[in-house]
Amino acid sequence: MGWRAPAWQLSSSSLDLVAKHGFEYTSNMMDRLVPYLHPAAHGRRLVEIPVSWVLDDAPYFMFTGQRSLQAPGPVLQSWLTELDGITETHGVTNFTFHPQIIGRPSRLACLRELLDYAKHIPRLWIASLRDIAAHWRQTAQP
Numbered sequence: 409m410g411w412r413a414p415a416w417q418l419s420s421s422s423l424d425l426v427a428k429h430g431f432e433y434t435s436n437m438m439d440r441l442v443p444y445l446h447p448a449a450h451g452r453r454l455v456e457i458p459v460s461w462v463l464d465d466a467p468y469f470m471f472t473g474q475r476s477l478q479a480p481g482p483v484l485q486s487w488l489t490e491l492d493g494i495t496e497t498h499g500v501t502n503f504t505f506h507p508q509i510i511g512r513p514s515r516l517a518c519l520r521e522l523l524d525y526a527k528h529i530p531r532l533w534i535a536s537l538r539d540i541a542a543h544w545r546q547t548a549q550p
Contacts, residue, residue, distance in 0.1 A: 409538045412436055416459060424449050433541035435459055441499030443544040455541040455548075457502055462490060464504040469515060480518035487522055495532055500540060 410433040411426045418436055426434055427449035434446070435457040445453040461467055468478040487503070494501045503522075510519055526532060535543075 409433065410435060410457075410541060412459075423454060427452050427454055432545070433457055433537060435502065435537055441494055441497055443500060443540060443548070445545075445548055455544050457500060457537050457540055457544075459502050459504060460490075463487065463502060465506060465510045465515070466504070469509045469512075470506075480514045484518045484521055488525055491522075491526060491529075495529060502537070 409431065411431050412435045413422060416436045416438070422436075423434060423446055427446075430452075431454065433443075433455040437456050437458050438460055440456075440458045443455050443457045446456055447453065465483075468483045471477055491501050505519065510516065523534075526534060
């Protein structure tokens, strides 16, 4: 249904190939807070569901030897603040979690707190990217 490039690195032909092979959405751009439609290619318009490095677990928790690992508490607070701000503007908060990174006990506790918090936000829809793309395709203005 959808495609995300490794590290969100696209080539000049990526979106054309994704449309050609029948995908419905892509999630690679960092240019907006709401989904949008790409120009038509191969008779289809891909839905873009934007991402952001600030909503990715890797920059905080992946060891690279060039930066220190972050403690889960401050990362959780950052994610909660982003969630509140994006929700207030009626945007889509599109987190990226890698099992090998978020899967440590302290980080899973952070993720659990984030989900518990999100479940109590009035009128917040927690959905898969597939469902978001289908909804956006039905409601988006041409």
